[in-house]
Amino acid sequence: MNKQILLVNRPKGKPQTSDFKFEEIDKPTARDGEVLLKTLYVSVDPYLRGRMRDEKSYIEPFELDAPVKSSIVAIVEESKHDQYKEGDHLVGMLDWKMYQTSDASELRPADPDQAPLSAYLGILGMTGLTAYFGMTDIGEPQEGETLLVSGAAGAVGSVASQIGKIYGMKVIGIAGSDEKINMIQEQFDVDAGINYKSTDDMTAAIKDSTPDGIDVYYDNVGGEILDAAMNKINRHGRVINCGAIALYNETGQPTGPRLEVTLVKKSVKMQGFIVSNYQDRFQEGIKQLAQWLQEGKLKHEETIVDGFDEIPQAFIDLFDGKNKGKMVVKVGD
Structure with missing residues (x-):
């Protein structure tokens, strides 16, 4: 089974669960040069609210009746890509889907031996x-x-x-x-x-x-x-x-x-x-943050919500301050 979450209304004021729609879709298969990804962790962030407005900004607004996107950690379930193999973990901007394919051109590795995978959406993300x-x-x-x-x-x-x-x-x-x-x-x-x-x-x-x-x-x-x-x-x-x-x-x-x-x-x-603005310096930042984390100079707090179906509500809860540290939705293992 595969699911996706669509934005179906542009919120007026605080977002509501009715602004989103769950839809069952087919599970895709990887084509040449692609990986099939299974979503593990989904980031919900306040800036996503701005993308739900139909107005010009530093990033294109979300389209109606299309999946919402945010930072996601996923595992490669099938690979027809030269660089990645089954079992690799990747992080980047992806759709709110349980399974999806990608050419991985805008994704980067997430090393579970360096830090917990959810940290790549927070302190190392x-x-x-x-x-x-x-x-x-x-x-x-x-x-x-x-x-x-x-x-x-x-x-x-x-x-x-x-x-x-x-x-x-x-x-x-x-x-x-x-x-x-x-x-x-x-x-x-x-x-x-x-x-x-x-x-x-x-x-x-x-x-x-x-x-x-x-x-x-x-x-x-x-x-x-x-x-x-x-x-x-x-x-x-x-x-x-x-x-x-x-x-x-x-x-x-x-x-x-x-x-x-x-x-x-x-x-x-x-x-x-x-x-x-600092995209060309991301590796510098990740290296320094990881070093501070390993030295015990940084600690990271997370609020982890379980379940794909809880993604919209977790996002809405940000505006009521229900998170401590990074709000993350855990979808799979």
Whole structure:
């Protein structure tokens, strides 16, 4: 049996399970130059919400009545490819299908002896690389500086926080529950945390937690938390605009404070990016992340959901903050 998951509606506001459709299809066979892949782990990520809009962006929107795509770890079940054999593990952008064929031109190996396979969707995958290049290239971390991270218990934020500690920074993490605050402090050695859901005044909370101001702000959420952080940004501060999950489900045009005066008066660098900007440096990033992981300097937290049929709900749960670290759906062994 084979299944696929189609996008059948463009969500209005927060996605619903009714925006997706399950469909039974034939199991394919590999042709010359192809591999037959069995899906093992599926990544669900907030940025997928943007691809569900019918609007121009840095990547083409998903087509309606076509499979959703995301990063997937798969095992080669049949090979007619010169480079890969049965039993090899590959990772890359693939359809939400249980089985599919590929020429593997845009896939890369995933070594289960180097790290758990699910890690190639997280700390050794796009989220880990996003944290790495955002912090090192845009953030330019320096020992003794203060780093503020929003979404600090999430897939990217938890890695960015730990990279800050590796560079000797004081790290303040923002997350959405006391349980998550305890996790980032106990597991990731974050110096202090702010529960934004129980804080009435984010500006005051950030001010109290960063008495020396903010040198680097790794922003995963945008919105009012970004506004509050900018009140404490230091001269020559760096703002890494990685995501804006607080705004992804907005149906109107969000507005907020004007930041131009702050940027000019304090000579602040504010830069958005997507991880594919660094595609030619991925191996550099994976090598460094793997080294830190093996040395025990990095830890990775995952929320693993079981079952192919749970993929849409796992994706929706991201917007309610139900994940700790990387949200991954396990489909097979």
